[in-house]
Amino acid sequence: MISHKIRFLLFFALIWNISCQDDQDRSDFGLTYPDYFPAPHYQFGKNTLTREGFELGRALFFDPILSVDSTISCASCHSQGHAFADHNTALSSGIFAKTGNRNSPAMFNLAWHPVFMWDGGINHIEVMPLAPITNDVEMGEDMLRVVAKLKKHSNYTKRFNKVFGEKPIESQQIFYALAQYMSMLVSADSKYDRYRQGKESLTSDEQDGLQIFRNKCAACHTEPLFSDFSLRNNGLEILNDDLGFGRITLEEGDIYKFKVPSLRNVVLTYPYMHDGRFRTLDQVLDHYSRGMIHHKNLDPLLMTNGQPGIPLTDIDKVKLKAFLNTLSDFAFISNPLFSK
Numbered sequence: 001m002i003s004h005k006i007r008f009l010l011f012f013a014l015i016w017n018i019s020c021q022d023d024q025d026r027s028d029f030g031l032t033y034p035d036y037f038p039a040p041h042y043q044f045g046k047n048t049l050t051r052e053g054f055e056l057g058r059a060l061f062f063d064p065i066l067s068v069d070s071t072i073s074c075a076s077c078h079s080q081g082h083a084f085a086d087h088n089t090a091l092s093s094g095i096f097a098k099t100g101n102r103n104s105p106a107m108f109n110l111a112w113h114p115v116f117m118w119d120g121g122i123n124h125i126e127v128m129p130l131a132p133i134t135n136d137v138e139m140g141e142d143m144l145r146v147v148a149k150l151k152k153h154s155n156y157t158k159r160f161n162k163v164f165g166e167k168p169i170e171s172q173q174i175f176y177a178l179a180q181y182m183s184m185l186v187s188a189d190s191k192y193d194r195y196r197q198g199k200e201s202l203t204s205d206e207q208d209g210l211q212i213f214r215n216k217c218a219a220c221h222t223e224p225l226f227s228d229f230s231l232r233n234n235g236l237e238i239l240n241d242d243l244g245f246g247r248i249t250l251e252e253g254d255i256y257k258f259k260v261p262s263l264r265n266v267v268l269t270y271p272y273m274h275d276g277r278f279r280t281l282d283q284v285l286d287h288y289s290r291g292m293i294h295h296k297n298l299d300p301l302l303m304t305n306g307q308p309g310i311p312l313t314d315i316d317k318v319k320l321k322a323f324l325n326t327l328s329d330f331a332f333i334s335n336p337l338f339s340k
Contacts, residue, residue: 054184083264184337184338265328
């Protein structure tokens with residue numbers, strides 16, 4: 001029989017160990033990524049990353065209170081199960097059943113992005129949420145009203161005070177908290193990553209696909225992030241008046257240029273292109289091999305012998321798709337740390 005004193009000591013030791021582990025978890029909380037990743041573009045600066053700040057940002061990300069009618073949250077168009085892309089929808093849906101003119105992009109590894117939105121019109125992650133929150137189609141809200149609504153919730157007041165000190169909630173704090181959450185959305189545990197780390201092997205088709213990818217795709221979709229985050233014209237047929245980067249710069253040479261998306265989790269983030277026009281990877285590969293339009297701003301990297309297109313055989317496409325499947329990060333899309 002164990003004496004009451006020994007039972008108490010064992011219980012105390014267990015509680016002490018859990019408490020110390022919790023403190024360790026909190027002190028170790030931070031942005032982690034593989035050593036073959038480059039240094040993040042976002043360095044947080046005055047926005048000190050903490051678990052409490054991250055959790056506040058997560059709460060805001062999933063809360064429809066940020067929209068004018070409290071029906072649309074950030075997560076409404078960025079679903080974790082789709083690597084924080086939209087729910088298999090070509091164009092985003094917003095308040096009052098309005099439909100936007102672009103596909104909601106996936107959200108991961110955002111700390112490495114130098115620009116945001118399909119047109120590259122925002123250059124800082126701490127500013128990025130302002131666009132969807134105030135957009136008339138998406139969330140249609142005003143930041144002053146957002147702040148006023150949050151102040152009415154005692155729970156939010158306590159949480160903001162814990163993260164930012166005893167002072168009134170302000171919009172900058174909202175952006176800081178959201179930036180902490182979004183920056184922590186790191187996707188780096190796909191089969192490709194385990195291959196890079198020597199933990200797993202690729203099949204012969206996957207290995208061949210990787211070589212085809214490196215020869216014909218990697219100039220724009222650069223490893224290991226699988227994007228160079230540039231803005232390019234990729235020869236899409238013009239279906240509407242969305243000028244892309246040209247809308248931002250008002251330069252003729254930037255018309256119909258859009259941001260190169262990361263191909264990580266690409267199998268999970270359909271439909272594809274800035275307007276979601278392609279439902280399948282087969283359609284995407286067909287576009288690049290034989291469907292591009294010879295636009296005056298077409299990127300030179302997408303030309304072969306003076307003509308639009310990247311030569312791909314049917315076998316090439318099969319092997320490319322085999323490799324692209326290795327970029328799916330199932331641990332990321334099921335990680336409870338990122339969930340509501």
